[in-house]
Amino acid sequence: MSEQLGERPAPPPCGEPSEAGIPTVGMVGAGQLARMTCPAATELGVGFRLLAEAAGDSAARVWPDVRLGDYRSLGDLRGFAAGCDVLTFDHEHVPGAALAALEQAGFVLRPGAAALHFAQDKLAMRERLSKLGIACPRYVPVSDLAGIEQFAEGSGWPLVLKAISGGYDGKGVWVCASPHEAAEVVAEASGRGLRLLAEEFVAFDRELAALVARSPHRQGAAYPVVQTVQRRGICREVLAPAPRLAPDRAEEAQLIALRLASELDVTGLLAVELFDTPGGLLVNELAMRPHNCGHWTIEGATTSQFQQHLRAVLDLPLGAPSLLAPVVVMANVLGGNDPDVYDRYIHVMAADPGVKVHLYGKTVRPGRKIGHVTVLGGDVAGLRERARRAASFLRWGDEEAE
Amino acid sequence: MSEQLGERPAPPPCGEPSEAGIPTVGMVGAGQLARMTCPAATELGVGFRLLAEAAGDSAARVWPDVRLGDYRSLGDLRGFAAGCDVLTFDHEHVPGAALAALEQAGFVLRPGAAALHFAQDKLAMRERLSKLGIACPRYVPVSDLAGIEQFAEGSGWPLVLKAISGGYDGKGVWVCASPHEAAEVVAEASGRGLRLLAEEFVAFDRELAALVARSPHRQGAAYPVVQTVQRRGICREVLAPAPRLAPDRAEEAQLIALRLASELDVTGLLAVELFDTPGGLLVNELAMRPHNCGHWTIEGATTSQFQQHLRAVLDLPLGAPSLLAPVVVMANVLGGNDPDVYDRYIHVMAADPGVKVHLYGKTVRPGRKIGHVTVLGGDVAGLRERARRAASFLRWGDEEAE
Numbered sequence: 001m002s003e004q005l006g007e008r009p010a011p012p013p014c015g016e017p018s019e020a021g022i023p024t025v026g027m028v029g030a031g032q033l034a035r036m037t038c039p040a041a042t043e044l045g046v047g048f049r050l051l052a053e054a055a056g057d058s059a060a061r062v063w064p065d066v067r068l069g070d071y072r073s074l075g076d077l078r079g080f081a082a083g084c085d086v087l088t089f090d091h092e093h094v095p096g097a098a099l100a101a102l103e104q105a106g107f108v109l110r111p112g113a114a115a116l117h118f119a120q121d122k123l124a125m126r127e128r129l130s131k132l133g134i135a136c137p138r139y140v141p142v143s144d145l146a147g148i149e150q151f152a153e154g155s156g157w158p159l160v161l162k163a164i165s166g167g168y169d170g171k172g173v174w175v176c177a178s179p180h181e182a183a184e185v186v187a188e189a190s191g192r193g194l195r196l197l198a199e200e201f202v203a204f205d206r207e208l209a210a211l212v213a214r215s216p217h218r219q220g221a222a223y224p225v226v227q228t229v230q231r232r233g234i235c236r237e238v239l240a241p242a243p244r245l246a247p248d249r250a251e252e253a254q255l256i257a258l259r260l261a262s263e264l265d266v267t268g269l270l271a272v273e274l275f276d277t278p279g280g281l282l283v284n285e286l287a288m289r290p291h292n293c294g295h296w297t298i299e300g301a302t303t304s305q306f307q308q309h310l311r312a313v314l315d316l317p318l319g320a321p322s323l324l325a326p327v328v329v330m331a332n333v334l335g336g337n338d339p340d341v342y343d344r345y346i347h348v349m350a351a352d353p354g355v356k357v358h359l360y361g362k363t364v365r366p367g368r369k370i371g372h373v374t375v376l377g378g379d380v381a382g383l384r385e386r387a388r389r390a391a392s393f394l395r396w397g398d399e400e401a402e
Numbered sequence: 403m404s405e406q407l408g409e410r411p412a413p414p415p416c417g418e419p420s421e422a423g424i425p426t427v428g429m430v431g432a433g434q435l436a437r438m439t440c441p442a443a444t445e446l447g448v449g450f451r452l453l454a455e456a457a458g459d460s461a462a463r464v465w466p467d468v469r470l471g472d473y474r475s476l477g478d479l480r481g482f483a484a485g486c487d488v489l490t491f492d493h494e495h496v497p498g499a500a501l502a503a504l505e506q507a508g509f510v511l512r513p514g515a516a517a518l519h520f521a522q523d524k525l526a527m528r529e530r531l532s533k534l535g536i537a538c539p540r541y542v543p544v545s546d547l548a549g550i551e552q553f554a555e556g557s558g559w560p561l562v563l564k565a566i567s568g569g570y571d572g573k574g575v576w577v578c579a580s581p582h583e584a585a586e587v588v589a590e591a592s593g594r595g596l597r598l599l600a601e602e603f604v605a606f607d608r609e610l611a612a613l614v615a616r617s618p619h620r621q622g623a624a625y626p627v628v629q630t631v632q633r634r635g636i637c638r639e640v641l642a643p644a645p646r647l648a649p650d651r652a653e654e655a656q657l658i659a660l661r662l663a664s665e666l667d668v669t670g671l672l673a674v675e676l677f678d679t680p681g682g683l684l685v686n687e688l689a690m691r692p693h694n695c696g697h698w699t700i701e702g703a704t705t706s707q708f709q710q711h712l713r714a715v716l717d718l719p720l721g722a723p724s725l726l727a728p729v730v731v732m733a734n735v736l737g738g739n740d741p742d743v744y745d746r747y748i749h750v751m752a753a754d755p756g757v758k759v760h761l762y763g764k765t766v767r768p769g770r771k772i773g774h775v776t777v778l779g780g781d782v783a784g785l786r787e788r789a790r791r792a793a794s795f796l797r798w799g800d801e802e803a804e
Contacts, residue, residue, distance in 0.1 A: 045760075
């Protein structure tokens with residue numbers, strides 16, 4: 001005879017660690033990027049802890065190891081960091097002075113404070129890019145309308161004004177058609193204590209994004225370059241790989257991102273948003289974290305950006321960034337006027353059994369990113385149609401009003 | 403100008419539900435099957451609650467909404483069910499009487515008590531299969547050695563003795579080469595109050611598994627039929643799709659599983675383990691939950707078995723079960739003698755950037771399933787080699803001793 005009938009194994013005592021030597025990654029912020037990192041931490045079986053603002057935050061709804069605190073408070077950050085082997089971030093809003101203080105206190109930040117500075121300060125980023133000879137839109141820091149009008153003599157109107165720090169998802173970016181409009185922004189910025197940058201308005205053909213990972217061991221991995229489609233400053237669609245992108249331009253975009261990751265000493269993910277123009281690629285924005293341009297990797301790549309970020313900040317060897325289908329399309333789901341999204345699942349799923357729906361557990365507000373959908377296949381036009389239909393049906397009702 | 407600089411949105415108050423009308427699935431049990439269901443619940447944004455035996459259970463380590471209780475206690479089950487819209491299970495060990503009582507009290511069980519009976523009672527399952535004309539190994543219930551020897555006159559030796567209920571992962575199954583060995587099993591079973599079944603020892607060519615889902619709306623979806631490779635009664639590898647399986651036999655296996663799901667009124671997943679013999683397919687075992695034979699679907703199918711189970715028990719339209727690569731291979735990681743698995747990650751990941759590693763957060767014990775690895779590609783032999791190498795390196799050390 002060859003087997004014994006066993007009792008079910010006794011459960012381990014409460015709180016017993018499952019394995020020796022397993023590190024804990026602490027992520028500051030508990031938005032949807034942190035939420036989508038939770039399944040990656042589950043798969044790898046590593047420790048993962050969130051610093052959330054509230055128990056109802058997107059990621060805090062789906063993860064047990066959550067501390068509540070204020071990401072602007074050095075005390076809260078220090079208390080949080082004390083229980084983690086490495087600290088990383090789901091947003092760029094931790095004050096630079098706090099980041100520096102954490103590093104001085106001996107905590108391991110990935111990316112580090114020096115790297116994050118370039119994701120937090122658009123002027124410092126532009127100046128660094130210029131020094132490196134990496135092309136970006138013409139820019140100048142401005143403090144008043146006179147400075148803007150002087151810049152406009154070269155750039156013409158419209159031009160773009162940007163808050164040097166604190167913006168996201170199109171917030172903090174103003175396209176100004178006239179000195180009158182620019183004056184309004186200057187007044188508003190002045191009232192809020194915001195520093196401004198003026199940039200030329202780039203007539204790009206399309207927007208691209210290059211997503212790479214870099215580990216403390218200096219290993220790099222580059223995902224296929226994608227096309228991003230924005231409306232009103234908010235990403236609406238991502239097409240992977242970027243359709244009909246010449247191989248040398250794709251390679252150029254990946255090399256820019258890998259070089260920037262190295263030059264800025266980024267550890268973890270680096271997303272580089274680029275303008276594709278007749279004259280070449282221009283770097284628009286940087287982010288040092290999982291990024292909307294990489295949500296397609298959850299189903300569409302061998303290694304999702306969320307697992308890749310964990311591997312990079314843990315200094316594990318990086319995973320293959322290869323595509324699992326010829327084309328992957330992601331569309332963001334923005335909140336509409338109806339708070340009940342779940343009641344549309346049955347229709348979306350019945351209409352398209354191949355669409356992958358992700359909801360972030362966020363309260364629905366018009367225009368807010370509340371989820372995304374992903375489809376894999378071979379035909380970019382057909383996939384875009386499927387993704388748009390699913391995303392717009394989940395939003396329901398006010399797509400035409402945009 | 404076109405955008406406003408916004409403050410970060412205020413977080414919702416603690417505990418505020420994210421969306422209206424979102425149902426909660428309660429899963430009894432918090433082992434690795436429940437653990438791998440957590441990412442699926444995160445993606446769908448549905449409520450998910452676990453009844454765990456201990457806070458250290460595999461799934462309880464990665465999910466916030468956990469109740470502690472005893473799955474054998476009707477009181478604990480009722481208290482748990484009261485907060486859920488639908489109840490489902492990560493194992494077959496809830497007593498049948500408790501299941502019936504829960505249904506009588508009005509709780510929604512998917513699968514229901516009547517269906518689960520056939521997953522819990524191998525004699526009832528065999529009798530039902532026989533009535534349906536679905537082929538299975540010859541069997542007879544036995545209560546003493548005389549009955550076994552009588553059965554052996556037809557089946558010969560060796561024969562198989564099985565506990566009619568309570569077995570899993572090869573436990574509760576004895577291959578007996580002689581009346582002497584059978585007598586030992588009878589004595590042990592008698593001491594434990596176990597009822598026994600005698601079955602012919604089937605000289606199969608290989609083992610297959612057909613995994614299907616069925617919803618209360620009676621929609622069905624069938625995954626590609628896989629080959630499973632067992633050693634000592636424990637699944638070690640799954641090859642998807644089953645290599646060189648004739649299309650008509652693959653279809654026959656899927657039809658058996660879909661028919662059984664319908665005849666037994668299964669809601670959720672049904673895994674049917676089959677023997678592939680020169681004379682045809684024989685049904686070996688049933689399970690009505692996510693199953694080891696479907697772990698490959700996490701990366702390898704459009705819809706993972708875990709999301710599929712949630713969709714089925716929520717009566718949502720089922721997802722596409724299609725493969726994302728020509729071949730997907732999964733290998734289980736069994737515990738070895740070294741409790742520290744994490745320190746081997748760096749080597750496994752460096753050796754093969756394409757391998758996907760899943761660890762279950764379980765205390766390592768020799769022979770215990772503690773994780774699995776998955777690889778996608780085109781060449782089954784090469785993928786098996788990669789999966790075995792990764793799994794055996796994670797186990798490390800005593801593979802030869804088996």
